[in-house]
Amino acid sequence: MAVNCLYTINIRIHCYVNSIFWMLSTALKESWQVFEYPVRWIPDPIRWDNFITTFTSLPFGKWALNTAFITLLTIIGTLFSCTIVAYGFARFKARGKDVLFMLMLATMMLPGAVTMIPVFYLFLKLEWVNTYLPLIVPSFFGNAFFIFLLRQFFLTLPIELEEAARIDGLNTIGILYRIILPLTVPALITVAIFQFNGAWNDFMGPLIYLNKPELYTLSLGINFFKNVNETQWNFLMAASVVTMLPSLILFFLGQKYFVESITLSGIKG
């Protein structure tokens, strides 16, 4: 039974976590320099090994890989589902389309808390708790904000290209794949970067669904580390900085794309 299982897992985790806490807090007590007064702005000696210590004393590498895995799959899911749905909303006429589109925009206003508990129950029944499926699978069903962004982008593309392609005998999937996608690269990069930041920094999702330390993502790991011993500022900061790096690098690489596509999406009224 899932019920008993959850309880025993919880109890076992608590023992496990407590022993890790104790080990860590003893293993890491060597940071007397943090409390020096006056504060040294430039540490002396510079403890580059803090980074190394951080990554060896905790499974940070594992957590980083876990996070990267989840992030990558949600990006694939988001790009796949949002592109298809956005193309449908941008180019096809059908009864009920406007109502559905308004409904989709309205879901952006819905607090996550309203759906959180039943969705958790659903995944619990599917026995997906303590797997990555609850974090990955929903991304394959579209995201209202990204669909809106991509639809706005598709509307700016000249329809003649698609008409010509259709006359040449391409079907809808072919048109989407061969004509639309190559032209949509900037918007897709924007969506991918947003999704990366969302998934990479997601906290509540992993917090609810993952409670085994070996499954942790970086956000959970850092939070866990913080609870161990709040005075380990040097290690904590080292871990945080490393966690921020991918987002920063992506931002620099993708800057011009998303300023461009946000401007294009005409959020102005």
Add this chain to the structure above:
Amino acid sequence: MATDQKKPIHKNDNQSVHRKKSWWNSSRKETLTFYLLISPWILGFLFFIGGPMIASLYFSFTNWDLFTSPKWVGFDNYVYAFTKDPLFKQSIKVTLIYSLFSVPIGMVASLLIALLLHQGVRGMRVFRTIFYLPAVVSGVSVMVLWMWIFNPEIGLFNTILGYIGIQGPKWIYDPDWALPSLIIMSLWSVGGGMVIWLAGLNSIPNYLYEVAKIDGANAWHRFRYVTIPMLTPTIFFNLVMGIIGALQSFGEAYVMTGGGPLNSTLFFNFYLFQKAFEHFQMGYASALAWVLFVIVLFFTLLVVKSSKLWVYYEGERR
């Protein structure tokens, strides 16, 4: 005609321009294609939004611990929240104060920065990057960074204040300062709205400013009577998004303060999370979620309804 499709298309369908519904057949095909394309979202809506909404509405009228079957209790959860639960009132108060301050302050700050950048200062790209960076970096690592900034002994703020000879407050460890600290921290992400401000500023036609100049308007007048009215749609968008986001704050309370000290940072969403995943009071938590939904809806509709009075869209008056 090389078609590798299963269904052969009638030739006359091809010749009819795609936008014209000339054939009943083709329009039906179009409808089918549309629904096939958006089917991922429809399924997602049923499984992850619509269905769960109905379920959580039902759960909010029950007592439920996730493990035994829900017991129907009618309006008890709601009555208890509004009449007996002191933490409920506290969490509403904290969340409203937080939103009331962080949203307008954040909007003013990001608009000022956007105006500055829009003046076309040299090194605009560099500035834009600097201001936008914080918006990109978010999550637990940022909260840890701010915990260090707020640290009473070794933190950045109190160290700087110490140089001036001021004994700084205990920030997030002081019940009176904790919520203001989180409001200050919310300024970290002003860059997020900035790109949207810039897009709005870019779309204001230059001739309006020139005409205003000819009419003898000074810089303040131009800002007050040209920029602000033309920006109202952007203000509207940022306001709605800001309110929806702020009312649902969670991470800061969970990671930085644990809702304390003395429940001074007990965000509504954090309280709800505790009820659900720490006390397993799923029925009560569902009721809280619906209260939150009504609050979000109320403020959003307030802004939307009032927008007729203050939001100016181009093309309204021709």
